[in-house]
Amino acid sequence: MDSYATNTVFVEGVLDEHRIGDSRFSWSPDVSLGWLDGRDIAHFDGGRYTTRDPIWLVAGGARLHYGDAGDWYRPLFLSFQPALHTGRTQALSTPYEFVSTLGWQGRRFSVQIRHISNGNLHHPNRGETMALVGVAFNP
Known part of the structure; x- marks a missing residue:
């Protein structure tokens, strides 16, 4: 947020892939x-919202490939x-927020750019943008 870094951790689960019709998506x-x-x-510190709260987040959606x-x-x-x-x-x-991610997922590693924001539905709306590096575990 505003070039102020903080520690961040995500655990992510990606389930089985589904082809969209006859397309390559x-x-x-x-x-x-x-x-x-x-x-x-x-x-x-004097505002309605500070920057001091730690945030726990749960999200669910779709990952698209081509x-x-x-x-x-x-x-x-x-x-x-x-x-x-x-x-x-x-x-x-x-x-509530919206999580958008652009990334690369190899066999064991991933690199992602992630943005979390409320889509300008409420102010302030600074959002969080982060670079994430991950390790994959295949059960």
């Missing part, structure tokens, strides 16, 4: 559980998830 159900630590930013297995771009994905969370901050000021 496919989707998978995608669920996330996340935690974003609060921040100590004094100039927000292409066939073996295509170089197949590991790229886009996901969208509505979310519910605890706490209120300058960045996440409503009990």
Whole structure:
């Protein structure tokens, strides 16, 4: 938020993939559980929302892929998830948010750019944007 970093952890589950008709697009159900630590930013302390609340977040939606297995771009994905969370901050000021992610998922590792925001439905709406690096565990 506003170039103030904080610690963040997400656990994500991606379920079985489904082809969309005869197209080269496919989707998978995608669920996330996340935690974003609060921040100590004094100039927000007098406002309705501070930056100090840690946030627990649960989200569920869809992950989209394009292409066939073996295509170089197949590991790229886009996901969208509505979310519910605890706490209120300058960045996440409503009990609901929207999670948008652009990423790459290899066999064991992933890299993602994720943005969480209420879609400008409530102010303040600073949102959280983060770079995530992940490790995959296949049960």
